[in-house]
Amino acid sequence: GRVRHYKFDVEYMIRKPDCLEHVVMGINGKFPGPTIRAQVGDTLDIALTNKLSTEGTVIHWHGIRQVGTPWADGTAAISQCAINPGETFHYRFKVDKAGTYFYHGHYGMQRAAGLYGSLIVDLPKGQKEPFHYDGQFNLLLSDLWHTSSHEQEVGLSSIPFRWIGEPQSLLINGRGQFNCSIAAKFINTSLPQCQLKGGEECAPQILHVEPKKTYRIRISSTTSLASLNLAISNHKLRVVEADGNYVEPFSVDDIDIYSGESYSVLLTADQDPTKNYWLSVGVRARKPAIPGQVLTALTLLNYQTISASVFPVSPPPVTPRWDDFDRSKAFTKKIIANIRTPQPPPPPYSHRRIVLLNTQNRVEGFTKWAINNVSLTLPATPYLGSFEFKLNNTFDRKPPPENFPSEYDIFNPPVNANATTGNGVYVFQLNEVVDVILQNANQLTGKGSEIHPWHLHGHDFWVLGYGEGKFKAGEDEKKFNLTHAPLRNTAVIFPYGWTALRFKADNPGVWAFHCHIEPHLHMGMGVIFAEAVHKVKNIPSQALACGLTANNGRHN
Numbered sequence: 432g433r434v435r436h437y438k439f440d441v442e443y444m445i446r447k448p449d450c451l452e453h454v455v456m457g458i459n460g461k462f463p464g465p466t467i468r469a470q471v472g473d474t475l476d477i478a479l480t481n482k483l484s485t486e487g488t489v490i491h492w493h494g495i496r497q498v499g500t501p502w503a504d505g506t507a508a509i510s511q512c513a514i515n516p517g518e519t520f521h522y523r524f525k526v527d528k529a530g531t532y533f534y535h536g537h538y539g540m541q542r543a544a545g546l547y548g549s550l551i552v553d554l555p556k557g558q559k560e561p562f563h564y565d566g567q568f569n570l571l572l573s574d575l576w577h578t579s580s581h582e583q584e585v586g587l588s589s590i591p592f593r594w595i596g597e598p599q600s601l602l603i604n605g606r607g608q609f610n611c612s613i614a615a616k617f618i619n620t621s622l623p624q625c626q627l628k629g630g631e632e633c634a635p636q637i638l639h640v641e642p643k644k645t646y647r648i649r650i651s652s653t654t655s656l657a658s659l660n661l662a663i664s665n666h667k668l669r670v671v672e673a674d675g676n677y678v679e680p681f682s683v684d685d686i687d688i689y690s691g692e693s694y695s696v697l698l699t700a701d702q703d704p705t706k707n708y709w710l711s712v713g714v715r716a717r718k719p720a721i722p723g724q725v726l727t728a729l730t731l732l733n734y735q736t737i738s739a740s741v742f743p744v745s746p747p748p749v750t751p752r753w754d755d756f757d758r759s760k761a762f763t764k765k766i767i768a769n770i771r772t773p774q775p776p777p778p779p780y781s782h783r784r785i786v787l788l789n790t791q792n793r794v795e796g797f798t799k800w801a802i803n804n805v806s807l808t809l810p811a812t813p814y815l816g817s818f819e820f821k822l823n824n825t826f827d828r829k830p831p832p833e834n835f836p837s838e839y840d841i842f843n844p845p846v847n848a849n850a851t852t853g854n855g856v857y858v859f860q861l862n863e864v865v866d867v868i869l870q871n872a873n874q875l876t877g878k879g880s881e882i883h884p885w886h887l888h889g890h891d892f893w894v895l896g897y898g899e900g901k902f903k904a905g906e907d908e909k910k911f912n913l914t915h916a917p918l919r920n921t922a923v924i925f926p927y928g929w930t931a932l933r934f935k936a937d938n939p940g941v942w943a944f945h946c947h948i949e950p951h952l953h954m955g956m957g958v959i960f961a962e963a964v965h966k967v968k969n970i971p972s973q974a975l976a977c978g979l980t981a982n983n984g985r986h987n
Protein backbone atom coordinates (compact mmCIF):
# COMPACT_ATOMS: atom_id res chain seq x y z
CA GLY A 432 0.00 0.00 0.00
CA ARG A 433 1.02 3.60 -0.47
CA VAL A 434 1.17 6.36 2.08
CA ARG A 435 -1.44 9.07 1.56
CA HIS A 436 -0.66 12.42 3.10
CA TYR A 437 -3.31 14.86 4.22
CA LYS A 438 -3.14 18.19 5.95
CA PHE A 439 -6.22 18.95 8.04
CA ASP A 440 -6.71 22.40 9.56
CA VAL A 441 -9.58 22.33 12.05
CA GLU A 442 -11.38 25.62 12.58
CA TYR A 443 -14.70 27.27 13.37
CA MET A 444 -16.38 28.84 10.37
CA ILE A 445 -19.55 30.72 9.56
CA ARG A 446 -21.64 28.77 7.09
CA LYS A 447 -25.25 28.27 6.03
CA PRO A 448 -25.70 24.50 6.23
CA ASP A 449 -29.51 24.66 6.42
CA CYS A 450 -29.70 28.01 4.56
CA LEU A 451 -29.48 29.93 7.85
CA GLU A 452 -26.20 31.18 9.23
CA HIS A 453 -24.45 29.12 11.92
CA VAL A 454 -21.02 28.57 13.38
CA VAL A 455 -19.81 25.11 12.38
CA MET A 456 -16.54 23.26 12.65
CA GLY A 457 -14.80 22.70 9.37
CA ILE A 458 -11.59 21.31 7.95
CA ASN A 459 -9.51 23.21 5.39
CA GLY A 460 -12.39 25.64 4.99
CA LYS A 461 -14.84 22.84 4.19
CA PHE A 462 -17.96 21.65 5.95
CA PRO A 463 -18.27 18.68 6.11
CA GLY A 464 -14.55 18.02 6.04
CA PRO A 465 -12.87 16.63 2.91
CA THR A 466 -13.70 13.06 1.89
CA ILE A 467 -10.75 10.75 2.36
CA ARG A 468 -10.54 8.07 -0.31
CA ALA A 469 -7.98 5.30 0.06
CA GLN A 470 -7.31 1.70 -0.88
CA VAL A 471 -7.01 -1.32 1.36
CA GLY A 472 -3.43 -1.56 2.58
CA ASP A 473 -2.76 2.18 2.36
CA THR A 474 -1.36 4.13 5.25
CA LEU A 475 -3.05 7.42 5.97
CA ASP A 476 -0.83 10.17 7.33
CA ILE A 477 -2.98 13.05 8.47
CA ALA A 478 -1.31 16.10 9.92
CA LEU A 479 -4.06 17.67 11.97
CA THR A 480 -3.52 21.26 13.00
CA ASN A 481 -5.76 22.75 15.65
CA LYS A 482 -6.70 26.22 14.39
CA LEU A 483 -9.29 26.77 17.14
CA SER A 484 -8.27 29.53 19.44
CA THR A 485 -9.53 28.32 22.81
CA GLU A 486 -10.06 24.56 22.84
CA GLY A 487 -8.38 21.27 22.09
CA THR A 488 -9.45 18.85 19.40
CA VAL A 489 -9.02 15.25 18.19
CA ILE A 490 -10.46 13.23 15.31
CA HIS A 491 -11.68 9.64 15.55
CA TRP A 492 -11.58 7.44 12.42
CA HIS A 493 -14.86 5.68 12.92
CA GLY A 494 -14.84 2.02 11.88
CA ILE A 495 -11.07 1.83 11.34
CA ARG A 496 -9.79 -0.77 13.80
CA GLN A 497 -6.35 0.80 14.31
CA VAL A 498 -4.60 -2.56 14.52
CA GLY A 499 -1.23 -1.81 16.13
CA THR A 500 -1.86 1.95 16.29
CA PRO A 501 -4.22 2.44 19.26
CA TRP A 502 -2.69 5.87 19.88
CA ALA A 503 -4.17 7.03 16.53
CA ASP A 504 -7.80 6.26 17.44
CA GLY A 505 -8.50 9.93 18.15
CA THR A 506 -10.25 9.73 21.50
CA ALA A 507 -9.32 12.56 23.86
CA ALA A 508 -8.25 11.38 27.34
CA ILE A 509 -8.41 7.75 26.19
CA SER A 510 -5.96 7.20 23.32
CA GLN A 511 -4.27 10.59 23.32
CA CYS A 512 -4.17 14.10 24.74
CA ALA A 513 -6.43 16.60 23.07
CA ILE A 514 -4.36 18.57 20.55
CA ASN A 515 -3.81 22.11 21.82
CA PRO A 516 -4.56 25.23 19.76
CA GLY A 517 -1.72 25.83 17.35
CA GLU A 518 -0.37 22.29 17.60
CA THR A 519 -0.18 19.68 14.86
CA PHE A 520 -0.71 15.99 15.55
CA HIS A 521 0.13 13.26 13.05
CA TYR A 522 -2.39 10.46 12.75
CA ARG A 523 -0.68 7.59 10.95
CA PHE A 524 -2.57 4.34 10.53
CA LYS A 525 -3.39 1.62 8.06
CA VAL A 526 -6.78 1.12 6.43
CA ASP A 527 -7.04 -2.66 6.21
CA LYS A 528 -10.62 -3.28 5.14
CA ALA A 529 -12.72 -1.91 2.28
CA GLY A 530 -15.87 -0.09 3.26
CA THR A 531 -17.82 3.03 4.01
CA TYR A 532 -16.50 4.89 7.01
CA PHE A 533 -16.35 8.40 8.36
CA TYR A 534 -14.37 10.47 10.80
CA HIS A 535 -15.47 12.88 13.47
CA GLY A 536 -14.45 14.89 16.51
CA HIS A 537 -14.26 12.94 19.77
CA TYR A 538 -13.69 15.66 22.32
CA GLY A 539 -16.45 17.51 24.17
CA MET A 540 -19.32 17.82 21.73
CA GLN A 541 -17.33 18.75 18.64
CA ARG A 542 -19.13 16.20 16.50
CA ALA A 543 -22.36 18.06 17.24
CA ALA A 544 -20.57 21.23 16.16
CA GLY A 545 -20.00 19.74 12.72
CA LEU A 546 -16.54 18.19 12.92
CA TYR A 547 -16.99 15.25 10.55
CA GLY A 548 -16.36 13.94 7.06
CA SER A 549 -16.37 10.73 4.99
CA LEU A 550 -13.65 8.09 4.76
CA ILE A 551 -14.04 5.55 1.98
CA VAL A 552 -11.75 2.58 1.56
CA ASP A 553 -11.79 0.86 -1.83
CA LEU A 554 -10.61 -2.60 -2.71
CA PRO A 555 -7.17 -2.76 -4.32
CA LYS A 556 -7.22 -2.47 -8.13
CA GLY A 557 -8.12 -5.77 -9.73
CA GLN A 558 -10.16 -7.06 -6.79
CA LYS A 559 -13.92 -7.16 -7.19
CA GLU A 560 -16.77 -6.47 -4.81
CA PRO A 561 -19.25 -9.36 -4.45
CA PHE A 562 -21.83 -7.23 -6.29
CA HIS A 563 -21.92 -5.13 -9.43
CA TYR A 564 -22.52 -1.40 -9.87
CA ASP A 565 -21.96 1.19 -12.59
CA GLY A 566 -21.53 4.27 -10.44
CA GLN A 567 -21.66 5.40 -6.85
CA PHE A 568 -22.80 8.16 -4.52
CA ASN A 569 -21.84 8.99 -0.97
CA LEU A 570 -24.32 10.43 1.52
CA LEU A 571 -23.11 11.53 4.94
CA LEU A 572 -26.13 12.22 7.15
CA SER A 573 -26.17 14.52 10.15
CA ASP A 574 -28.48 16.65 12.29
CA LEU A 575 -28.22 20.33 13.16
CA TRP A 576 -29.29 22.51 16.09
CA HIS A 577 -29.68 26.25 16.14
CA THR A 578 -28.09 26.36 19.57
CA SER A 579 -24.31 26.04 19.62
CA SER A 580 -22.66 22.85 20.84
CA HIS A 581 -21.30 24.87 23.76
CA GLU A 582 -24.77 26.01 24.75
CA GLN A 583 -25.99 22.42 24.46
CA GLU A 584 -23.12 21.15 26.56
CA VAL A 585 -23.69 23.71 29.31
CA GLY A 586 -27.40 22.86 29.39
CA LEU A 587 -26.69 19.18 29.81
CA SER A 588 -24.36 19.82 32.72
CA SER A 589 -26.59 22.32 34.51
CA ILE A 590 -29.08 22.13 37.36
CA PRO A 591 -31.85 22.19 36.35
CA PHE A 592 -30.93 19.90 33.47
CA ARG A 593 -31.56 21.42 30.06
CA TRP A 594 -32.06 18.84 27.32
CA ILE A 595 -30.94 19.72 23.78
CA GLY A 596 -34.33 18.82 22.28
CA GLU A 597 -34.82 17.52 18.78
CA PRO A 598 -32.71 18.89 15.89
CA GLN A 599 -33.90 21.83 13.80
CA SER A 600 -32.63 20.41 10.51
CA LEU A 601 -31.30 17.24 8.94
CA LEU A 602 -28.35 17.50 6.57
CA ILE A 603 -27.28 15.34 3.64
CA ASN A 604 -23.60 15.97 2.92
CA GLY A 605 -23.87 19.05 5.12
CA ARG A 606 -26.85 20.52 3.27
CA GLY A 607 -30.43 20.95 4.46
CA GLN A 608 -33.27 23.46 4.31
CA PHE A 609 -34.58 24.65 7.66
CA ASN A 610 -38.32 24.43 8.07
CA CYS A 611 -39.16 23.55 4.51
CA SER A 612 -38.06 19.99 4.47
CA ILE A 613 -41.51 18.76 5.32
CA ALA A 614 -42.72 17.71 1.91
CA ALA A 615 -45.88 19.80 1.76
CA LYS A 616 -43.93 22.94 2.59
CA PHE A 617 -41.16 22.09 0.18
CA ILE A 618 -43.66 22.08 -2.60
CA ASN A 619 -45.88 24.97 -1.62
CA THR A 620 -44.19 27.70 0.32
CA SER A 621 -42.83 31.18 0.06
CA LEU A 622 -39.91 30.63 2.45
CA PRO A 623 -36.75 31.62 0.57
CA GLN A 624 -34.81 28.57 1.76
CA CYS A 625 -37.40 26.37 0.09
CA GLN A 626 -37.01 28.01 -3.31
CA LEU A 627 -33.56 26.96 -4.26
CA LYS A 628 -32.04 27.44 -7.67
CA GLY A 629 -29.32 24.85 -7.11
CA GLY A 630 -26.19 26.96 -6.70
CA GLU A 631 -26.79 27.85 -3.05
CA GLU A 632 -24.50 26.40 -0.40
CA CYS A 633 -27.53 24.72 1.24
CA ALA A 634 -29.05 23.42 -2.01
CA PRO A 635 -29.38 19.64 -2.02
CA GLN A 636 -26.88 17.64 -4.06
CA ILE A 637 -28.87 15.83 -6.72
CA LEU A 638 -28.21 12.18 -7.60
CA HIS A 639 -28.00 12.04 -11.40
CA VAL A 640 -28.55 8.56 -12.83
CA GLU A 641 -28.74 6.93 -16.23
CA PRO A 642 -31.71 4.67 -16.92
CA LYS A 643 -31.13 0.94 -16.29
CA LYS A 644 -27.82 1.47 -14.54
CA THR A 645 -27.08 0.30 -11.01
CA TYR A 646 -25.61 2.60 -8.38
CA ARG A 647 -23.98 1.96 -5.05
CA ILE A 648 -25.21 4.52 -2.55
CA ARG A 649 -22.97 4.75 0.49
CA ILE A 650 -24.84 6.10 3.48
CA SER A 651 -23.40 6.87 6.88
CA SER A 652 -24.90 8.62 9.87
CA THR A 653 -22.91 10.87 12.14
CA THR A 654 -26.02 12.38 13.76
CA SER A 655 -25.77 13.76 17.25
CA LEU A 656 -29.12 12.28 18.22
CA ALA A 657 -31.46 11.37 15.38
CA SER A 658 -32.22 7.83 14.24
CA LEU A 659 -32.97 8.05 10.54
CA ASN A 660 -34.85 6.30 7.77
CA LEU A 661 -33.95 6.72 4.10
CA ALA A 662 -36.14 5.93 1.11
CA ILE A 663 -36.33 6.78 -2.60
CA SER A 664 -39.79 6.88 -4.21
CA ASN A 665 -40.62 3.88 -6.38
CA HIS A 666 -37.16 2.33 -6.01
CA LYS A 667 -36.01 -0.69 -4.07
CA LEU A 668 -32.78 -0.51 -2.07
CA ARG A 669 -30.62 -3.62 -1.94
CA VAL A 670 -28.53 -3.63 1.23
CA VAL A 671 -25.03 -5.06 0.60
CA GLU A 672 -22.71 -3.53 3.21
CA ALA A 673 -23.00 -2.55 6.86
CA ASP A 674 -20.18 -0.85 8.81
CA GLY A 675 -17.52 -1.98 6.33
CA ASN A 676 -18.69 -5.59 6.18
CA TYR A 677 -20.55 -7.35 3.38
CA VAL A 678 -24.00 -8.51 4.40
CA GLU A 679 -26.23 -11.09 2.76
CA PRO A 680 -28.05 -8.89 0.22
CA PHE A 681 -31.72 -8.10 0.80
CA SER A 682 -34.10 -5.64 -0.82
CA VAL A 683 -36.26 -3.14 1.04
CA ASP A 684 -38.25 0.02 0.37
CA ASP A 685 -36.36 1.98 3.02
CA ILE A 686 -33.53 1.56 5.49
CA ASP A 687 -33.15 2.56 9.12
CA ILE A 688 -29.80 4.05 10.02
CA TYR A 689 -28.68 4.87 13.54
CA SER A 690 -25.91 7.22 14.53
CA GLY A 691 -22.55 5.55 14.03
CA GLU A 692 -23.75 3.14 11.37
CA SER A 693 -22.92 2.98 7.66
CA TYR A 694 -24.50 1.07 4.81
CA SER A 695 -24.17 0.56 1.10
CA VAL A 696 -27.33 -0.02 -0.87
CA LEU A 697 -27.67 -0.78 -4.56
CA LEU A 698 -30.27 1.09 -6.55
CA THR A 699 -31.17 0.21 -10.11
CA ALA A 700 -32.60 3.07 -12.14
CA ASP A 701 -35.38 0.87 -13.51
CA GLN A 702 -38.33 3.23 -13.14
CA ASP A 703 -40.02 5.57 -15.63
CA PRO A 704 -37.08 7.67 -16.94
CA THR A 705 -39.34 10.58 -17.87
CA LYS A 706 -39.76 11.40 -14.19
CA ASN A 707 -37.64 12.43 -11.22
CA TYR A 708 -38.03 10.92 -7.75
CA TRP A 709 -37.60 12.08 -4.17
CA LEU A 710 -34.93 10.78 -1.87
CA SER A 711 -36.17 11.35 1.65
CA VAL A 712 -34.41 11.07 5.01
CA GLY A 713 -36.65 11.32 8.06
CA VAL A 714 -36.28 10.99 11.81
CA ARG A 715 -37.43 7.86 13.61
CA ALA A 716 -37.31 6.39 17.11
CA ARG A 717 -37.79 9.68 18.96
CA LYS A 718 -41.03 11.58 19.35
CA PRO A 719 -41.12 14.55 16.96
CA ALA A 720 -40.89 17.98 18.63
CA ILE A 721 -44.06 19.00 16.79
CA PRO A 722 -46.51 16.08 16.95
CA GLY A 723 -47.08 14.53 13.57
CA GLN A 724 -44.36 16.55 11.83
CA VAL A 725 -41.50 14.32 10.84
CA LEU A 726 -38.25 16.23 10.38
CA THR A 727 -37.09 15.42 6.86
CA ALA A 728 -34.27 16.14 4.45
CA LEU A 729 -34.92 15.79 0.75
CA THR A 730 -33.00 15.56 -2.44
CA LEU A 731 -33.75 14.29 -5.93
CA LEU A 732 -32.98 11.21 -7.91
CA ASN A 733 -32.70 12.65 -11.41
CA TYR A 734 -32.92 10.47 -14.51
CA GLN A 735 -30.45 12.24 -16.76
CA THR A 736 -32.81 11.73 -19.68
CA ILE A 737 -34.72 14.74 -18.30
CA SER A 738 -33.87 17.97 -16.55
CA ALA A 739 -33.25 17.90 -12.81
CA SER A 740 -35.67 20.80 -12.47
CA VAL A 741 -38.65 18.63 -13.46
CA PHE A 742 -40.66 18.34 -10.26
CA PRO A 743 -41.49 14.77 -9.16
CA VAL A 744 -45.13 13.93 -9.75
CA SER A 745 -45.45 11.80 -6.63
CA PRO A 746 -44.83 13.10 -3.11
CA PRO A 747 -41.73 12.07 -1.14
CA PRO A 748 -41.80 8.69 0.61
CA VAL A 749 -43.41 8.88 4.04
CA THR A 750 -41.05 8.06 6.90
CA PRO A 751 -42.39 5.10 8.91
CA ARG A 752 -44.00 5.99 12.23
CA TRP A 753 -41.35 7.00 14.77
CA ASP A 754 -42.48 4.47 17.38
CA ASP A 755 -43.08 1.48 15.10
CA PHE A 756 -40.26 -0.43 16.75
CA ASP A 757 -41.49 -3.78 15.42
CA ARG A 758 -40.70 -2.44 11.97
CA SER A 759 -37.28 -1.22 13.13
CA LYS A 760 -36.48 -4.62 14.62
CA ALA A 761 -37.63 -6.43 11.48
CA PHE A 762 -35.19 -4.36 9.41
CA THR A 763 -32.28 -4.74 11.82
CA LYS A 764 -32.72 -8.51 12.08
CA LYS A 765 -32.45 -8.87 8.29
CA ILE A 766 -28.78 -7.95 8.52
CA ILE A 767 -26.70 -11.13 8.55
CA ALA A 768 -23.18 -11.95 7.37
CA ASN A 769 -22.65 -12.39 3.64
CA ILE A 770 -22.48 -16.07 2.82
CA ARG A 771 -20.25 -15.88 -0.25
CA THR A 772 -17.38 -13.80 1.12
CA PRO A 773 -15.06 -15.26 3.71
CA GLN A 774 -15.95 -13.66 7.02
CA PRO A 775 -14.94 -15.34 10.23
CA PRO A 776 -17.90 -16.66 12.23
CA PRO A 777 -17.85 -15.80 15.94
CA PRO A 778 -15.84 -18.09 18.19
CA PRO A 779 -18.34 -20.72 19.41
CA TYR A 780 -17.78 -19.82 23.05
CA SER A 781 -16.76 -16.83 25.15
CA HIS A 782 -14.41 -16.62 28.11
CA ARG A 783 -16.27 -13.91 29.84
CA ARG A 784 -19.63 -12.18 29.86
CA ILE A 785 -20.17 -8.57 30.80
CA VAL A 786 -23.71 -7.36 31.28
CA LEU A 787 -24.15 -3.60 30.93
CA LEU A 788 -27.34 -2.04 32.25
CA ASN A 789 -28.15 1.31 30.59
CA THR A 790 -29.95 3.74 32.88
CA GLN A 791 -30.65 7.42 33.12
CA ASN A 792 -29.67 8.57 36.60
CA ARG A 793 -28.84 11.41 38.90
CA VAL A 794 -25.44 12.20 40.29
CA GLU A 795 -25.51 14.98 42.90
CA GLY A 796 -28.57 16.45 41.25
CA PHE A 797 -27.15 16.32 37.72
CA THR A 798 -28.90 14.20 35.12
CA LYS A 799 -26.61 11.48 33.76
CA TRP A 800 -26.56 8.15 32.00
CA ALA A 801 -24.91 5.30 33.84
CA ILE A 802 -23.74 1.79 33.04
CA ASN A 803 -24.26 -0.59 35.97
CA ASN A 804 -24.79 2.57 37.99
CA VAL A 805 -21.48 4.17 37.01
CA SER A 806 -21.50 7.30 34.85
CA LEU A 807 -18.27 7.69 32.87
CA THR A 808 -16.09 10.73 33.46
CA LEU A 809 -12.76 10.85 31.67
CA PRO A 810 -9.49 11.39 33.55
CA ALA A 811 -6.99 14.20 32.90
CA THR A 812 -4.27 11.76 31.81
CA PRO A 813 -5.07 9.57 28.80
CA TYR A 814 -5.57 5.91 29.77
CA LEU A 815 -3.12 4.69 27.16
CA GLY A 816 -0.32 6.73 28.77
CA SER A 817 -1.33 5.68 32.28
CA PHE A 818 -0.92 2.04 31.29
CA GLU A 819 2.25 2.68 29.33
CA PHE A 820 3.93 4.41 32.26
CA LYS A 821 2.25 2.34 34.97
CA LEU A 822 0.74 5.35 36.69
CA ASN A 823 -1.53 4.16 39.47
CA ASN A 824 -3.29 7.31 40.54
CA THR A 825 -4.54 8.72 37.26
CA PHE A 826 -7.76 6.69 37.21
CA ASP A 827 -9.63 4.25 39.44
CA ARG A 828 -7.78 0.92 39.16
CA LYS A 829 -10.81 -0.95 40.56
CA PRO A 830 -12.73 -2.25 37.51
CA PRO A 831 -16.40 -1.29 37.24
CA PRO A 832 -19.17 -3.87 37.89
CA GLU A 833 -19.72 -6.65 35.31
CA ASN A 834 -23.41 -7.02 36.07
CA PHE A 835 -26.32 -5.37 37.86
CA PRO A 836 -28.51 -6.55 40.74
CA SER A 837 -30.86 -9.32 39.55
CA GLU A 838 -33.86 -7.68 41.20
CA TYR A 839 -33.48 -4.49 39.09
CA ASP A 840 -36.82 -3.77 37.40
CA ILE A 841 -36.01 -2.65 33.85
CA PHE A 842 -39.67 -1.85 33.10
CA ASN A 843 -40.01 0.98 35.62
CA PRO A 844 -38.12 4.13 36.61
CA PRO A 845 -35.23 3.38 38.98
CA VAL A 846 -36.29 3.01 42.63
CA ASN A 847 -33.08 4.76 43.61
CA ALA A 848 -31.96 7.00 40.76
CA ASN A 849 -28.66 7.97 42.37
CA ALA A 850 -25.57 6.79 40.55
CA THR A 851 -21.89 7.57 40.93
CA THR A 852 -19.34 8.84 38.46
CA GLY A 853 -16.32 6.70 37.70
CA ASN A 854 -13.40 6.22 35.35
CA GLY A 855 -12.50 2.57 35.97
CA VAL A 856 -11.81 0.23 33.04
CA TYR A 857 -12.68 -3.32 32.06
CA VAL A 858 -9.36 -5.12 31.56
CA PHE A 859 -9.01 -7.97 29.05
CA GLN A 860 -6.27 -10.49 28.39
CA LEU A 861 -4.93 -10.82 24.86
CA ASN A 862 -7.34 -12.86 22.72
CA GLU A 863 -9.96 -13.18 25.45
CA VAL A 864 -13.37 -13.76 23.84
CA VAL A 865 -15.83 -11.38 25.45
CA ASP A 866 -19.62 -11.33 25.33
CA VAL A 867 -21.29 -8.04 26.08
CA ILE A 868 -24.99 -8.01 26.88
CA LEU A 869 -26.35 -4.50 26.55
CA GLN A 870 -29.47 -4.24 28.67
CA ASN A 871 -31.93 -1.41 28.09
CA ALA A 872 -34.27 -0.14 30.82
CA ASN A 873 -36.93 2.42 31.62
CA GLN A 874 -35.95 6.09 31.64
CA LEU A 875 -35.50 8.17 34.80
CA THR A 876 -39.10 9.32 35.20
CA GLY A 877 -42.38 8.26 33.64
CA LYS A 878 -42.77 5.34 31.29
CA GLY A 879 -40.47 4.99 28.31
CA SER A 880 -37.23 3.51 27.04
CA GLU A 881 -35.06 5.00 24.30
CA ILE A 882 -32.95 3.66 21.45
CA HIS A 883 -29.17 3.70 21.98
CA PRO A 884 -26.69 2.85 19.22
CA TRP A 885 -23.52 1.46 20.86
CA HIS A 886 -20.21 1.88 19.08
CA LEU A 887 -17.02 -0.07 19.80
CA HIS A 888 -13.59 1.32 19.01
CA GLY A 889 -10.70 -0.86 17.84
CA HIS A 890 -12.87 -3.78 16.68
CA ASP A 891 -15.78 -5.13 14.81
CA PHE A 892 -18.02 -7.31 16.97
CA TRP A 893 -20.42 -10.06 16.03
CA VAL A 894 -24.04 -9.26 16.76
CA LEU A 895 -25.32 -12.49 18.32
CA GLY A 896 -28.90 -11.41 18.82
CA TYR A 897 -31.56 -9.04 20.04
CA GLY A 898 -34.21 -9.84 22.62
CA GLU A 899 -37.10 -8.39 24.56
CA GLY A 900 -37.10 -7.58 28.26
CA LYS A 901 -34.39 -8.68 30.64
CA PHE A 902 -31.69 -11.01 29.32
CA LYS A 903 -32.22 -14.49 30.78
CA ALA A 904 -28.85 -16.11 31.39
CA GLY A 905 -28.88 -19.85 30.72
CA GLU A 906 -31.74 -19.48 28.28
CA ASP A 907 -31.34 -16.55 25.90
CA GLU A 908 -27.85 -17.53 24.74
CA LYS A 909 -29.36 -20.67 23.22
CA LYS A 910 -30.89 -18.38 20.60
CA PHE A 911 -27.59 -16.70 19.69
CA ASN A 912 -26.77 -16.61 15.99
CA LEU A 913 -23.38 -18.32 15.89
CA THR A 914 -23.39 -19.11 12.18
CA HIS A 915 -24.32 -15.90 10.35
CA ALA A 916 -23.79 -13.23 12.99
CA PRO A 917 -22.97 -9.98 11.17
CA LEU A 918 -19.75 -8.17 11.98
CA ARG A 919 -20.36 -4.52 12.85
CA ASN A 920 -18.91 -1.69 14.87
CA THR A 921 -22.23 -0.21 15.98
CA ALA A 922 -25.35 -1.98 17.25
CA VAL A 923 -28.55 -0.61 18.63
CA ILE A 924 -30.45 -1.55 21.78
CA PHE A 925 -34.20 -1.34 21.34
CA PRO A 926 -36.55 -0.02 24.05
CA TYR A 927 -36.82 -2.45 26.99
CA GLY A 928 -34.65 -4.96 25.13
CA TRP A 929 -31.17 -6.44 25.12
CA THR A 930 -28.52 -6.85 22.44
CA ALA A 931 -25.78 -9.49 22.64
CA LEU A 932 -22.34 -8.89 21.09
CA ARG A 933 -19.15 -10.96 20.96
CA PHE A 934 -15.65 -9.78 20.21
CA LYS A 935 -12.12 -11.00 20.57
CA ALA A 936 -9.73 -8.83 22.56
CA ASP A 937 -7.03 -9.17 19.91
CA ASN A 938 -6.08 -5.53 19.47
CA PRO A 939 -3.88 -4.23 22.28
CA GLY A 940 -4.96 -0.74 23.30
CA VAL A 941 -7.51 1.23 25.27
CA TRP A 942 -10.84 1.43 23.54
CA ALA A 943 -14.02 3.34 24.15
CA PHE A 944 -17.36 1.55 23.93
CA HIS A 945 -20.24 3.98 24.14
CA CYS A 946 -23.63 5.22 23.08
CA HIS A 947 -23.09 7.14 19.84
CA ILE A 948 -25.69 9.74 20.76
CA GLU A 949 -23.42 12.71 21.43
CA PRO A 950 -25.28 14.18 24.45
CA HIS A 951 -25.63 10.71 25.99
CA LEU A 952 -21.89 10.07 25.76
CA HIS A 953 -21.34 13.49 27.24
CA MET A 954 -23.66 12.52 30.10
CA GLY A 955 -21.52 9.47 30.87
CA MET A 956 -22.98 6.73 28.69
CA GLY A 957 -19.90 4.72 27.94
CA VAL A 958 -17.28 2.34 29.28
CA ILE A 959 -13.56 1.82 28.67
CA PHE A 960 -11.97 -1.46 27.59
CA ALA A 961 -8.24 -2.02 28.08
CA GLU A 962 -6.72 -4.92 26.16
CA ALA A 963 -3.25 -6.33 26.73
CA VAL A 964 -1.92 -2.78 26.86
CA HIS A 965 1.59 -4.00 27.77
CA LYS A 966 1.82 -5.22 24.14
CA VAL A 967 1.39 -1.72 22.71
CA LYS A 968 4.61 -0.54 21.13
CA ASN A 969 5.92 2.79 19.86
CA ILE A 970 3.38 5.25 21.17
CA PRO A 971 4.48 8.63 19.76
CA SER A 972 5.39 10.87 22.68
CA GLN A 973 3.21 13.52 21.06
CA ALA A 974 0.13 11.43 21.91
CA LEU A 975 0.93 11.65 25.62
CA ALA A 976 2.06 15.23 26.01
CA CYS A 977 -0.36 16.10 28.78
CA GLY A 978 -1.32 15.27 32.37
CA LEU A 979 1.08 13.02 34.27
CA THR A 980 2.44 11.57 31.02
CA ALA A 981 3.64 14.95 29.75
CA ASN A 982 7.27 14.12 30.44
CA ASN A 983 7.28 10.51 29.22
CA GLY A 984 5.83 9.49 32.57
CA ARG A 985 8.87 10.77 34.44
CA HIS A 986 7.56 13.27 36.92
CA ASN A 987 8.67 14.22 40.37
Ligand SMILES: O=C1O[C@H]([C@@H](O)CO)C(O)=C1O
Nearest residue numbers: 594791874875881950951954
Ligand atom coordinates in the same frame (compact mmCIF):
# COMPACT_ATOMS: atom_id res chain seq x y z
O1 LIG B 1 -30.97 12.05 27.90
C1 LIG B 1 -32.06 12.49 27.64
O2 LIG B 1 -32.73 13.42 28.37
C2 LIG B 1 -33.97 13.68 27.71
C3 LIG B 1 -35.13 13.42 28.61
O3 LIG B 1 -35.10 12.10 29.07
C4 LIG B 1 -35.14 14.33 29.81
O4 LIG B 1 -35.29 15.65 29.43
C5 LIG B 1 -33.98 12.78 26.57
O5 LIG B 1 -34.96 12.70 25.72
C6 LIG B 1 -32.84 12.10 26.53
O6 LIG B 1 -32.50 11.21 25.61
